[in-house]
Amino acid sequence: MTLTQLEYIVSVDTYRHFATAAEHCHVTQPTLSMQIQKLEDELGILIFDRSKQPVVPTETGQVILAQAREVVQAARRIPELVKESKNEISGELRLGLIPTLAPYLLPYFIRSFIGKYPAVTVHVHELLTDQVIDKLKNGMLDVGIVVTPLPDSGLREFPLFYEPFMLYTSPAHPLYQRDRVTADDLLTDGLWLLSEGHCFRNQVMNLCGQPLRGAQPLRYETGSLETLMKIIDKQDGFTLIPYLATLDMPTERLTRVKPFVDPQPVREVSLVTHRSYLKKGLIDALQQEVLGHMPAELNRWEKGMVVSL
Known part of the structure; x- marks a missing residue:
């Protein structure tokens, strides 16, 4: 499991569309889909129900996504802490x-x-x-x-x-x-x-x-x-x-x-x-x-x- 994979599933959950999520993450859709598939294989569950349009998370996926958002938020907080320590507003x-x-x-x-x-x-x-x-x-x-x-x-x-x-x-x-x-x-x-x-x-x-x-x-x-x-x-x-x-x-x-x-x-x-x-x-x-x-x-x-x- 990687931070990048968590960012990808959060993006798909946000936009409810694989292509839009990939564009937002600045990667190709096959790359994003492959990484999400790898994460699902590692966890042994499906995070998203791909049979529905727009795509929606499964019941277990909702729990994982809630935790993933917290992890991604915490990681993004680190550079903000550095800026605050330098009194940078940018x-x-x-x-x-x-x-x-x-x-x-x-x-x-x-x-x-x-x-x-x-x-x-x-x-x-x-x-x-x-x-x-x-x-x-x-x-x-x-x-x-x-x-x-x-x-x-x-x-x-x-x-x-x-x-x-x-x-x-x-x-x-x-x-x-x-x-x-x-x-x-x-x-x-x-x-x-x-x-x-x-x-x-x-x-x-x-x-x-x-x-x-x-x-x-x-x-x-x-x-x-x-x-x-x-x-x-x-x-x-x-x-x-x-x-x-x-x-x-x-x-x-x-x-x-x-x-x-x-x-x-x-x-x-x-x-x-x-x-x-x-x-x-x-x-x-x-x-x-x-x-x-x-x-x-x-x-x-x-x-x-x-x-x-």
């Missing part, structure tokens, strides 16, 4: 952000981070929370910035800030006349929501506290808050948006933003890593950069009425 950083954070938070810190650490190549992926979790677990991401807490003990969370929810309404809607709103106001007819799978949608539903009524005559599935706001501008209704989305709004739009009464509902935004995460120096540097460049207005909110996923 290499690749694969970052995942959810769509309701990426366009509003990323511009505050990414340019400064890249300028401060020119030896780092940053790959940013805009993904749903479940996708960030999956990719952290299979090693395809180094770190995520998502809304927490998450129901997963295999991940580590490092809270960054608490961000309040704001209501965005059409001037034609009765809520436009309100200075502040309450959670009960969300039960008013006209609420637009993001499509299924977005944690922001789940938080809005939880904030309501009971089933919504008054479905819109138009059912529009979107993952874009900007799209919802533009529909509301031209049509009617209201939605919830994160506070960061209001900071660059033109004055005309700001009149349509209504804060909640105290205590204001907030969401907890955190850096998230795998429990045995690599690249600690890089991730620590990223955390400091985010904290050092996030809008000062966010400092006024503390953990209070956190709305769960």
Whole structure:
């Protein structure tokens, strides 16, 4: 059994395709397949069920793969320890952000981070929370910035800030006349929501506290808050948006933003890593950069009425 063989089976498990795994490992598919076959022969079991497409691990294979991932992670940690001992910040950083954070938070810190650490190549992926979790677990991401807490003990969370929810309404809607709103106001007819799978949608539903009524005559599935706001501008209704989305709004739009009464509902935004995460120096540097460049207005909110996923 070799470390290379373990890396190969982990890669196949990640991509569920031998050819893709071989490409990722920079070897030919026959080479990768032969090494995995040798490992299976040595262990006397099948790690993968090749009769299914995409390929899936066998029941015993799942146990072996879990241990193989830990071994591979531990081996990859060694060069990272050397970099940390030399205070080197370099290499690749694969970052995942959810769509309701990426366009509003990323511009505050990414340019400064890249300028401060020119030896780092940053790959940013805009993904749903479940996708960030999956990719952290299979090693395809180094770190995520998502809304927490998450129901997963295999991940580590490092809270960054608490961000309040704001209501965005059409001037034609009765809520436009309100200075502040309450959670009960969300039960008013006209609420637009993001499509299924977005944690922001789940938080809005939880904030309501009971089933919504008054479905819109138009059912529009979107993952874009900007799209919802533009529909509301031209049509009617209201939605919830994160506070960061209001900071660059033109004055005309700001009149349509209504804060909640105290205590204001907030969401907890955190850096998230795998429990045995690599690249600690890089991730620590990223955390400091985010904290050092996030809008000062966010400092006024503390953990209070956190709305769960």
